[in-house]
Structures are given as C-alpha cells and as structure tokens.
Amino acid sequence: LCGMVIEACFIYNLYQTELVQSASTSKLTGGDEVATVENYLEESLPSKPMAHLTDGVDVVHEKQIMGWSMNADPILYEMVYRNGSLIIQKEGYYFIY
Structure with a gap:
C-alpha cells in the first residue's frame, strides 16, 4: 500500500512538470496552443x-x-x-x- 502511495506521488509530480513546461513553451491563440521558436530555444538549447x-x-x-x-x-x-x-x-x- 505504501508503494502505491509513493507511485501516485511520482505520477502526480510528472504530470505537474509537463503542464508547467507546456505552458512556458507555448502561447494560446484563440484556444489553440502554438509553439514558438524563441521559447523552444530558451528552454532547451542545442548541444x-x-x-x-x-x-x-x-x-x-x-x-x-x-x-x-x-x-x-x-x-x-x-x-x-x-x-x-x-x-x-x-x-x-x-x-x-
């Protein structure tokens, strides 16, 4: 039972991280998400x-x-x-x- 609680916490944190990254790398335009080049390069610079x-x-x-x-x-x-x-x-x- 303890393992299930820990796993649920990991899954919750995973989805929260994805939502924050998604919001910071896109902008809303009429209800549609549109990724911007500037935000992409700021978030993950190429090696x-x-x-x-x-x-x-x-x-x-x-x-x-x-x-x-x-x-x-x-x-x-x-x-x-x-x-x-x-x-x-x-x-x-x-x-x-």
Missing part, C-alpha cells in the same frame, strides 16, 4: 551549433548560389548568416540539404 534556414519569395538566388530567407523565422544557434553567407564559427561536421 551543438545549428541553423535551419529556408528560401522564400524575398530571396534572390544567384547563379549556383542558394539564398536564404531571414523573414521565415530562421533558427541560428552559434552560427551567423550575413551578406548571403552562413558563417560557421566552430569546426565540425555539417549537413546541408
């Missing part, structure tokens, strides 16, 4: 540098050079995008797709 860029209608592509949009909520962590170039600041393996 390695990362960049997630997309192209868009505001991008001008040059011959054999891909351009990236800065208007489409890009994610940049320990990397810089400047003058059409992605600047890698730390040595490592990077995948571009």
Whole structure:
C-alpha cells in the first residue's frame, strides 16, 4: 500500500512538470496552443551549433548560389548568416540539404 502511495506521488509530480513546461513553451491563440521558436530555444538549447534556414519569395538566388530567407523565422544557434553567407564559427561536421 505504501508503494502505491509513493507511485501516485511520482505520477502526480510528472504530470505537474509537463503542464508547467507546456505552458512556458507555448502561447494560446484563440484556444489553440502554438509553439514558438524563441521559447523552444530558451528552454532547451542545442548541444551543438545549428541553423535551419529556408528560401522564400524575398530571396534572390544567384547563379549556383542558394539564398536564404531571414523573414521565415530562421533558427541560428552559434552560427551567423550575413551578406548571403552562413558563417560557421566552430569546426565540425555539417549537413546541408
């Protein structure tokens, strides 16, 4: 019986932690939860540098050079995008797709 009480406490604490994290990483918009990139990065920073860029209608592509949009909520962590170039600041393996 004592084990069941302890297990119930663990389950209760688990669900309380999930509710707090869910509320802090999303915002309510008309009753729907919408995750925000800023909150995601503040809550759980990546262990390695990362960049997630997309192209868009505001991008001008040059011959054999891909351009990236800065208007489409890009994610940049320990990397810089400047003058059409992605600047890698730390040595490592990077995948571009």
